[in-house]
Amino acid sequence: MARIALPHNAKAGPTKPEVRSVTLGKLNLDDDDHFAEVGSCTGAVTVEAARRAGRVTAIERKPNRLETTEKNLAANDVENATLVESEAPEGLPEDADALFLGGSRNYEDVLDFAAENGIGRVVMNVSRLEVAGDAVRAFRERDLFEEIVQVQVSTGYELAGATSFDSNNPVYVIVGGAA
Structure with a gap:
């Protein structure tokens, strides 16, 4: 996956590249797809989805985060995204x-x-265990649930001339969609 530029940030951090890889892999986007994102924040997922999907709609409730998304989309020459x-x-x-x-x-x-709208692929990322359990129940109640994957990533850094690792909090990737 090609790197993306995120020169503008928001108070919340972007979804980590490794988690984006799993998320986008589960979404299995192609150039005929219309992809929608809820909570675009920095636009990290939006940018990567726009490289795969034909159309993108990104929803963000906070104006300052939507502005950050817009700036990061421009920094990556994304033209097939609509921001709402x-x-x-x-x-x-x-x-x-x-x-x-x-x-x-x-x-x-x-x-x-x-x-209700028969969206065939739905992915939700969650970092809190209790929310993950509640979300899995909600997916199941709507007959959307397929699987849940826990992603744990550690990133290397130099320590005393050798490599050590810092681990990020796990992310639960809940996957499903309408039949």
Whole structure:
């Protein structure tokens, strides 16, 4: 996966590159897809999805984060993305083929939207265990659940002339979609 530029940041950090790889792999996007993202924040997932999908709609409820997304999209020459300032599920496209939830706010309403509109691929990333359990139940209740994957990444750094590792918190990648 080619590196992306994120010269502009938001208070929340971007989804780590390794987690983006797993997330986008599970979404299995192609150039015919309309991808929708809830909670674009820095735009890291939006940029990478735009490299694979034909169309992208990114929803962000915080104006300053939406502005950060816009700047990072421009820094990566992304032209196939539409940005929407909204509290999801408002603003989500009914014709989306794939949907990513980068946070847990309003996720039950977003999952209702996905089920009602037959969105075939839905992925949600969660960092808190209790939220992951609740989200898996919500996916199951809507007949969307396929699997959950725990991603644990450690990144190397130099320590006394050798390599040591810092571990990041695990991320739970919940995968599913409408049949």
